Amino acid sequence: xxxxxxxxxxxxxESLFSxxxxxxxxxxxLFVADKFKGQELExxxxxxxxxxxxxxxxxxxxxxxxxxxxxxxGPAYVLDRPQLEAKERALAAQSSVLDADLAAxxxxxxxxxxxxxxxxxxxxxxxxxxxNEAMKGYMRMREFCTQPDHVLxxxxxxxxxxxxxxxxxxxxxxxxxxxxxxxxxxxxMAKSQLAAAGGLYSLSQAxxxxxxxxxxxxxxxxxxxxxxxxxxxxxxTHGAMCALASLDRPALQSLVIDSPGFREHLESVPEIRDAxxxxxxxxxxxxxxxxxxARPGMELSPHLAPHLPALFKEIxxxxxxxxxxxxxxxxxxxxxAALGLIPADLEAELEALIVGGRLSARIDGAAGVLRAxxxxxxxxxxxxxxxxxxxxxxxxxLLALRASVLQHGLVQxxxxxxxxxxxxxxxxxxxxxxxxxxxxxxxxxMYAWRRTWAASTLGFNVVCAALLARHSxxxxxxxxG
Amino acid sequence: MEELVTRIRTTNATExxxxxxSDACVQSLANSDRDTLLAAxxxxxxxVQSLGCLYxxxxxxxxxxxxxxxxxxxxxxxxxxxNGDASQLQLSMPLVARLARRMKxxxxxxxxxxxxxxxxxxxxxxxxxxxxxxxxxxxxIFQLCILTKNYHAALPFIEHxxxxxxxxxxxxxxxxxxxxxxxxxxxxxxxxxYACALWFFECALSVPSGVVSAVTIAAAKKWMLLHVLHxxxxxxxPKSAPPILSRTVKSECALYLTAGRHLTxxxxxxxxxxxxxxxxxxxxxxxxxxxxxxxxxxxxxxxxRRLTKVYTTIxxxxxxxxxxxxxxEVEPLILRMVDSGELTASIDQEHGTVRFGDASPSQVDFLKxxxxxxxxxxxxxxxxxxxxxxxxxxxxxxxxxxAGGGAAVGPSxxxxxxxxxxAAMDVTAAAAGDEAAST
Numbered sequence: 001x002x003x004x005x006x007x008x009x010x011x012x013x014e015s016l017f018s019x020x021x022x023x024x025x026x027x028x029x030l031f032v033a034d035k036f037k038g039q040e041l042e043x044x045x046x047x048x049x050x051x052x053x054x055x056x057x058x059x060x061x062x063x064x065x066x067x068x069x070x071x072x073x074g075p076a077y078v079l080d081r082p083q084l085e086a087k088e089r090a091l092a093a094q095s096s097v098l099d100a101d102l103a104a105x106x107x108x109x110x111x112x113x114x115x116x117x118x119x120x121x122x123x124x125x126x127x128x129x130x131x132n133e134a135m136k137g138y139m140r141m142r143e144f145c146t147q148p149d150h151v152l153x154x155x156x157x158x159x160x161x162x163x164x165x166x167x168x169x170x171x172x173x174x175x176x177x178x179x180x181x182x183x184x185x186x187x188x189m190a191k192s193q194l195a196a197a198g199g200l201y202s203l204s205q206a207x208x209x210x211x212x213x214x215x216x217x218x219x220x221x222x223x224x225x226x227x228x229x230x231x232x233x234x235x236x237t238h239g240a241m242c243a244l245a246s247l248d249r250p251a252l253q254s255l256v257i258d259s260p261g262f263r264e265h266l267e268s269v270p271e272i273r274d275a276x277x278x279x280x281x282x283x284x285x286x287x288x289x290x291x292x293x294a295r296p297g298m299e300l301s302p303h304l305a306p307h308l309p310a311l312f313k314e315i316x317x318x319x320x321x322x323x324x325x326x327x328x329x330x331x332x333x334x335x336x337a338a339l340g341l342i343p344a345d346l347e348a349e350l351e352a353l354i355v356g357g358r359l360s361a362r363i364d365g366a367a368g369v370l371r372a373x374x375x376x377x378x379x380x381x382x383x384x385x386x387x388x389x390x391x392x393x394x395x396x397x398l399l400a401l402r403a404s405v406l407q408h409g410l411v412q413x414x415x416x417x418x419x420x421x422x423x424x425x426x427x428x429x430x431x432x433x434x435x436x437x438x439x440x441x442x443x444x445x446m447y448a449w450r451r452t453w454a455a456s457t458l459g460f461n462v463v464c465a466a467l468l469a470r471h472s473x474x475x476x477x478x479x480x481g
Numbered sequence: 482m483e484e485l486v487t488r489i490r491t492t493n494a495t496e497x498x499x500x501x502x503s504d505a506c507v508q509s510l511a512n513s514d515r516d517t518l519l520a521a522x523x524x525x526x527x528x529v530q531s532l533g534c535l536y537x538x539x540x541x542x543x544x545x546x547x548x549x550x551x552x553x554x555x556x557x558x559x560x561x562x563x564n565g566d567a568s569q570l571q572l573s574m575p576l577v578a579r580l581a582r583r584m585k586x587x588x589x590x591x592x593x594x595x596x597x598x599x600x601x602x603x604x605x606x607x608x609x610x611x612x613x614x615x616x617x618x619x620x621x622i623f624q625l626c627i628l629t630k631n632y633h634a635a636l637p638f639i640e641h642x643x644x645x646x647x648x649x650x651x652x653x654x655x656x657x658x659x660x661x662x663x664x665x666x667x668x669x670x671x672x673x674x675y676a677c678a679l680w681f682f683e684c685a686l687s688v689p690s691g692v693v694s695a696v697t698i699a700a701a702k703k704w705m706l707l708h709v710l711h712x713x714x715x716x717x718x719p720k721s722a723p724p725i726l727s728r729t730v731k732s733e734c735a736l737y738l739t740a741g742r743h744l745t746x747x748x749x750x751x752x753x754x755x756x757x758x759x760x761x762x763x764x765x766x767x768x769x770x771x772x773x774x775x776x777x778x779x780x781x782x783x784x785x786r787r788l789t790k791v792y793t794t795i796x797x798x799x800x801x802x803x804x805x806x807x808x809x810e811v812e813p814l815i816l817r818m819v820d821s822g823e824l825t826a827s828i829d830q831e832h833g834t835v836r837f838g839d840a841s842p843s844q845v846d847f848l849k850x851x852x853x854x855x856x857x858x859x860x861x862x863x864x865x866x867x868x869x870x871x872x873x874x875x876x877x878x879x880x881x882x883x884a885g886g887g888a889a890v891g892p893s894x895x896x897x898x899x900x901x902x903x904a905a906m907d908v909t910a911a912a913a914g915d916e917a918a919s920t
Contacts, residue, residue, distance in 0.1 A: 351791045355791065365795040365834065382847045386847075386850055386854055401658075404645045412656075
């Protein structure tokens with residue numbers, strides 16, 4: 001269920017995105033603006049973005065936002081080119097100064113100084129929206145890092161740029177690198193940042209279980225430290241949705257319900273917290289109801305929105321599976337009511353679960369019940385053994401035949417003769433056979449279906465003789481590997 | 482000619498073979514007229530002077546255009562094949578294969594296919610040195626079985642599970658191997674033993690070759706349809722298929738790939754009426770229209786079997802909706818499947834429902850089948866072990882492994898590489914003895 005035009009008026013973007021800062025907040029706002037183009041929410045999102053950009057250094061994006069607003073929000077949001085150009089010149093001057101600082105630092109040959117200069121320059125570019133140049137700048141810091149925390153800072157900076165550019169390969173690589181640095185330390189802040197980045201990466205790849213396991217490692221002490229990448233509310237929402245869709249009951253219990261750290265995250269998103277509690281208490285209809293209530297907000301997340309249909313489907317199916325598991329017989333009407341599904345949808349979901357092997361049951365359409373089904377494991381095993389045996393015999397016979405053909409040199413390489421015979425009567429599954437023989441690049445195309453000797457012309461005889469001579473002179477067999 | 486006949490009567494078989502294959506004798510036979518040769522052959526006893534008869538009748542056959550063959554020649558060929566001395570005829574199996582093929586063609590023209598089939602069966606059982614060998618006679622027998630619709634006659638030869646193609650013992654060529662696989666597949670398809678038929682066609686695709694023949698393409702088309710019919714999936718060419726075949730199949734069999742995709746689509750059966758109308762001529766021309774119809778029916782049957790995994794009882798209307806059929810078509814479809822043993826179900830006409838049951842085969846049947854399969858697995862395993870041992874004992878192999886791989890053999894020297902491969906793969910008497918012990 002996507003947000004409709006009527007509902008968007010009730011969405012308070014400012015409070016929804018209050019936990020995000022910097023690039024993350026801008027990304028959310030622009031995502032909303034793109035999603036609700038031509039609607040009231042677009043202007044609200046652009047206004048908030050313009051307000052944020054006015055105090056920031058990303059002149060290019062500020063200009064684009066103001067152009068999109070197009071004067072629809074009054075004189076305060078009109079594009080003032082001279083002001084923006086002046087700001088740009090000031091920022092360019094700042095970059096030049098930092099460049100000069102870098103040159104000076106290189107001259108001193110002090111690793112610390114060079115590293116700090118690289119970092120300052122890269123930070124400047126990042127603040128101006130030149131994320132690609134910023135990432136290159138952070139990467140240049142690598143050879144000047146002398147301490148583990150230097151490496152860690154570099155990794156986290158690169159991860160921030162990579163997330164902004166959606167270069168998930170870099171996110172994964174530098175997360176791994178950062179984790180190897182903090183493995184033996186007690187820096188929970190860094191570990192949480194890396195875990196949150198890992199969660200974003202796994203979510204982007206639709207690996208929900210990995211994403212859930214990453215998000216639950218994020219400590220609540222992270223606070224707003226990483227809010228320019230992902231807010232605390234998003235960590236809770238993403239983690240809970242992925243956990244509901246992928247973790248089995250024991251894992252959900254231990255990693256989410258009984259985890260004090262993640263429970264603290266969940267307190268910031270009450271609807272999601274209630275959904276998780278309902279799911280755990282097997283009140284699946286309530287769980288789905290809470291999730292649907294929270295869905296409009298989740299649709300505004302650029303990271304989560306593309307995966308929402310799959311997540312909801314998976315959560316619904318898990319609910320069905322867990323609901324049906326204890327029963328030998330279960331009335332479909334009651335099941336539909338318990339899960340808030342109409343009968344047609346319920347049967348379709350049950351069919352998908354049964355065919356997918358996740359539910360061992362059968363639907364009794366006449367009685368309107370779902371009956372548990374215990375397959376005959378012994379017969380299945382015996383059947384598998386027979387099939388494996390037949391497969392082995394067939395494969396070994398094929399191997400022996402091929403070996404014999406190769407051993408005796410019966411590998412046709414060239415056109416040797418064209419012999420065609422056709423018998424019109426057949427079984428209905430075949431009728432006659434013809435031969436087309438191709439020799440290297442000579443496609444002679446003698447595809448004849450009538451009883452005939454194809455070597456009927458002198459020219460063709462000459463060609464055949466030449467090819468036969470070539471064959472007998474040892475072009476040989478065995479071009480086939 | 483009289484001198485030759487006298488020598489045939491007085492010389493032993495081994496010496497006679499070299500005499501008959503000498504240039505002078507070959508020239509003499511080629512220059513003789515048909516009637517003289519036939520008279521000379523008639524003067525010999527096919528059961529005693531079998532080798533001489535063979536060469537003389539072969540010369541008569543080559544001298545006789547197909548339209549001028551007479552019943553005398555046909556009778557002489559049949560007598561030789563049925564009563565000829567096996568030890569003499571086995572000295573020249575390529576000639577026997579050629580003669581048998583001519584006899585088969587002549588018999589079919591005369592409408593005597595069943596008689597030819599009997600003759601060839603007797604000849605194959607007597608002349609082929611072992612059940613492991615594939616000979617040209619197999620392909621002719623299978624073809625006659627198809628044309629005369631006597632499929633049971635092929636059964637003993639299919640059950641032999643032959644795999645050896647020694648030309649010196651059987652006169653086999655690459656084409657004979659392909660035809661053995663192709664016709665064997667056709668026989669098994671008609672007998673509805675689809676797994677076996679798939680094996681035959683897969684063999685035809687896997688036979689090493691540097692060129693693509695129409696037999697291979699025809700086998701590929703049937704293999705694709707059978708794969709859809711039996712395994713409900715679009716087949717992927719075996720890894721052992723020659724690379725040139727992979728490239729050719731995409732262009733030659735594009736229609737069959739499309740058919741496979743249509744018939745194995747997940748979800749409700751699509752409406753293929755218009756596609757069938759446009760594609761029918763191509764399938765009919767290839768002789769695969771019947772197989773396509775079987776594949777279509779199989780896809781419907783598959784959809785019904787999918788229902789049995791989900792439902793114990795289902796109403797006709799619901800089944801029709803899920804199968805994309807009319808309600809009236811559901812009951813006949815289920816009845817047909819129950820009759821053919823594909824489905825265990827009972828129909829409640831009063832309530833308009835079908836109850837599906839689980840087929841539970843008897844344990845005794847399972848154990849018998851298991852015993853049979855295990856025996857065949859052990860025989861196959863022994864065969865492979867013997868081949869492996871023979872390779873490891875070969876001089877060429879030992880020399881190469883001792884030299885640490887030896888000189889690299891590139892694609893410009895196929896002869897040398899193949900000769901070494903042949904030497905390495907030479908099956909010794911140990912393998913032959915083992916096969917004899919297992920049979």
